Amino acid sequence: NVLILDFGSQYTQLIARRVRELNIYSEIKPYNKLPEDLSDYKAVILSGSPSSVRSEQAPHPDLSDIKGKKPLLGICYGAQYLSHFHGGNVAPSATREYGRANLSYVNSEDDFLQDIGEGSQVWMSHSDTIKELPEGAIRLASTHDVENAAYKIDGEATYGIQFHPEVYHTTDGTKLLENFLVNIAGLEQDWTPDAFVETTVEELKEEIGDEKVILGLSGGVDSSVAAMLLHKAIGDHLHCIFVNNGLLRKNEFESVLDQYKHMGLNVKGVDASARFLDALKGESDPEGKRKIIGRVFIEVFDDESHKVENAKWLAQGTIYPDRIESVSASGGPSAVIKSHHNVGGLPDYMKLKVVEPLKMLFKDEVRRVGASMEMSPEILGRHPFPGPGLGIRILGDITPEKVAILQEVDAIFVDGLKKWGLYDKVWQAGAMLLPVDSVGVMGDERTYEKCVALRAVESTDGMTADWVNLPYEFLQKTSNDIINKVKGVNRVVYDISSKPPATIEWE
Ligand code: XMP
Numbered sequence: 001n002v003l004i005l006d007f008g009s010q011y012t013q014l015i016a017r018r019v020r021e022l023n024i025y026s027e028i029k030p031y032n033k034l035p036e037d038l039s040d041y042k043a044v045i046l047s048g049s050p051s052s053v054r055s056e057q058a059p060h061p062d063l064s065d066i067k068g069k070k071p072l073l074g075i076c077y078g079a080q081y082l083s084h085f086h087g088g089n090v091a092p093s094a095t096r097e098y099g100r101a102n103l104s105y106v107n108s109e110d111d112f113l114q115d116i117g118e119g120s121q122v123w124m125s126h127s128d129t130i131k132e133l134p135e136g137a138i139r140l141a142s143t144h145d146v147e148n149a150a151y152k153i154d155g156e157a158t159y160g161i162q163f164h165p166e167v168y169h170t171t172d173g174t175k176l177l178e179n180f181l182v183n184i185a186g187l188e189q190d191w192t193p194d195a196f197v198e199t200t201v202e203e204l205k206e207e208i209g210d211e212k213v214i215l216g217l218s219g220g221v222d223s224s225v226a227a228m229l230l231h232k233a234i235g236d237h238l239h240c241i242f243v244n245n246g247l248l249r250k251n252e253f254e255s256v257l258d259q260y261k262h263m264g265l266n267v268k269g270v271d272a273s274a275r276f277l278d279a280l281k282g283e284s285d286p287e288g289k290r291k292i293i294g295r296v297f298i299e300v301f302d303d304e305s306h307k308v309e310n311a312k313w314l315a316q317g318t319i320y321p322d323r324i325e326s327v328s329a330s331g332g333p334s335a336v337i338k339s340h341h342n343v344g345g346l347p348d349y350m351k352l353k354v355v356e357p358l359k360m361l362f363k364d365e366v367r368r369v370g371a372s373m374e375m376s377p378e379i380l381g382r383h384p385f386p387g388p389g390l391g392i393r394i395l396g397d398i399t400p401e402k403v404a405i406l407q408e409v410d411a412i413f414v415d416g417l418k419k420w421g422l423y424d425k426v427w428q429a430g431a432m433l434l435p436v437d438s439v440g441v442m443g444d445e446r447t448y449e450k451c452v453a454l455r456a457v458e459s460t461d462g463m464t465a466d467w468v469n470l471p472y473e474f475l476q477k478t479s480n481d482i483i484n485k486v487k488g489v490n491r492v493v494y495d496i497s498s499k500p501p502a503t504i505e506w507e
Contacts, residue, residue, distance in 0.1 A: 002026040002181065003041040005034070007049035007059045007077050008327035014166040015045060015075070017362055022178050023189040027360070030327050031059045043071040043185035046078025048164065049327075052092075052128050053077065053084040059327070060085075071157035071185035076126055079151075079160030086134035086153075093129035097145055100124075100169065105142040110152060111183045112159055113140055116172045122149070122163035123170045130162065157184050193365070193372035197229065200357055204233035208313060213355065214305045215315035217242040217267060218387070219256040222317030222358060224379050225370040227265055229357045230315055232373070236266045238315070239308045243300050245293060246273030247389030247398075249414070250407035259379060272300045277400055284397040286507035293388045305352075314352040318359050319366060321461065363461075383428045384462065392507040396435040401488075406433045408486045409452050416478045417456070426468050429456040432495075432506045440490030449490040452482065457504055465499040 002019050006012045006028050019026040026045075029035060044066050051058035060081075066072055067082070074082040084090045103120045106113050122143065130148040133139060140159075141150035150161045159180060165173030181187045213230055217223045217240045230238045242260065244253040257269040279292050305311060358366055370380045386392060390410070394402045409431045417423040432453040440447040454475075459465035479492040495502070 001040050001042060002185075002187065003035070003038070003044045004028045005031050005044060005046050005061070005078075006327050007031050007047050007081075008051065009048035009075075009077065011164055011166050012047040013321065013324065013362075015047060017364075018166045018174055018177055019045075019181065020191060020362070020365065021174065022181060023191045024181055024187050025191040028324050030325050031061045032327075033325070034061055038065055038070070041070065042187050043073070043181055046072070046074040046081060048076035048078065048125070051077065053080045053090050054128070067158055068153075068156045071180065072159070073180050074158075074160040075166070076162060076164060079162055080126075080128055080130055082153075082158065082160050083130045083132075083134045083137075083148075088130060088134035088137070089132035090128050091131045092127060093145075095145070096127040097124040097129070098126075101143040101145065101149075101163065103141050103149065104144050105139075107138070107140045110138075110140055112152060112179050113150065113176070114179050114183065116175060116179075121169065121171045122165075122173075123167045124163050126162060130160070159184075193368040196361075196365075196369055197232070197372055200229055201233045204230060204355070204357060207355065208234055208237070210234075210237065211312040212308060212310060213238050213313040213315050214308055214311045214352070215240050216301055217256075217260060217265075218317075218385075219248070219252060219382070220317070220385065221363075221370065221380055221382060222319055222366055224260075224317075224375065225366050225373075226315055226317040226357050227260075227267075228263065228370065228373050228375055230355075231263070231265055238266055239311065240265050240267040241301060241304045242267055242269050243297060243304075244269065244271040244273055245276045245297065245389060245391075246400075247276065247293070247391040247403065249385070249390070250411040259376065263375065268304065270300060270304055272296070275300065277398065277403070280391065280398045282397055286392060289391050289398065289507070290388050293391055297387075312353060313355050315355045315357070318356045320358075320360050320362055323359055381424060383423075383426070383430075385428075385430075386505060392505050393430055394433045395506055402433055405450065405486060405488050406431060406452070409433070409482050409489060412481045412485065413454055413478055416474065416481070420471075420474050422456075422468075422470065422474065425458075426456045427459040427465070428462070428504060429454075429468075431455070438491050442490065447490050450488050451491040451493065452489055453493050453495050453506070454478070455495040455504065455506075457499070459499075459504070462504060465504055467494075467496045467498060470494070 004015050004026055012028055016026045016028050080090045101122050101124050103118055106118050133148055133151050136154045137151045138154055139151050143149050146162050152159045164170055165176045215227050227240055242257055260267045276296050279296050283289050367380050390406050391398055394406055413431050434451045436451045437448050438451050456468040457465040458468050475494055482492050
């Protein structure tokens, strides 16, 4: 187990992911919440930070239980911090150093830089630099502009590097982390999806015993993988509820329900379309619609869960990025929990204990765990789809007719992406029904009908996104199909806006 101490760097999560790609488990903690019991951690990594070590407000945690006692790697700010307080000198660099650099000197005698040669590309992002190394330090690498790009403290397993091994552009970054964690810290590379499934299933059995668990399935990857793990642990004591809010994709309710049943899940499909659409009547404000859909969902779910007698647990598909406590942007001591759509949705009248089998996994790990349980690629590769569904893709008020039109348009678009082999190249895609009527000529007649917008984006986490350059031939065929097949639509446009500023959903 590796402890990553977060000083507020934008790259901290990437460090954790790189470590886990080496099949070594890692956890992130804010620098001001150092765990009291460090015995589980075999190595510690200090992240970068937007602060300068020379500032009084900068993070200055007490590392006396770590430094010299456990293998320790400081990255960027972390390396500067280890220098600054141990006899080194950190000062502003003459030029701020951002981006590409190459190692011009490498001390290959030390295990740390094994198999990493001179010329290797590294990625810098700092404005302070280590002018003098701390006491007892040995320089291990330099670049043209940064003399002390890597160092170690003699006689300790303490290392510092000025560049960022966690970013893609540091070519040998993963190798360097492997050298530190495996060769120096002696960690085993045994954190694999299979091992995760095995230990999690055992833990769930232990924790839940023969009590009953309720889980809301959404059709998405997270809730499906969470359900599968629980199913392996407790079988039919897991009661899954899959609600049709009337705003799902075309045929999604039936086909997903079918897939869940094939997986052996004890799942009940609840068609509450009418209840949702009724409650939404006349509401055109995006947040208003979200609130109604959220409220009705809780009502329906609550009704259904009361039908499961003596349920004691509520399972949720919460994943690690939803829960990581982050250091506030100012670098100050306050730690905030990121808010997320899926966190905190539990009404307190549902007095159930919460179980979250995926709470330590990143999204890509959830997929790998699902694959190791032989879940279908169709479920594991499904695009994200918002909880309020088509409700926030119909701009303005929602009617059953508009839902039906948008379901047809969306199905043509998404099926087309699959047929053309484009689906897996896109992170998320969908169609928006615009509150715009425009003129068309169809045959000899003038029509005044709806306009739809198609959106397909590339992203890693939905926080930033760019539109996908879909082939013209595909767009041409899709537009034709939509206009010819969907009554009420006479115009199709493609959204070529990036996020920021344009959010993925139009509402
Ligand atoms: P935006 O539109 O904010 O979307 O760029 C980012 C990601 O979040 C999804 N999204 C939602 N998911 N409830 C959800 O569960 C919501 O209200 C909601 N709004 C947006 C969106 O589909 C995208 O993946």
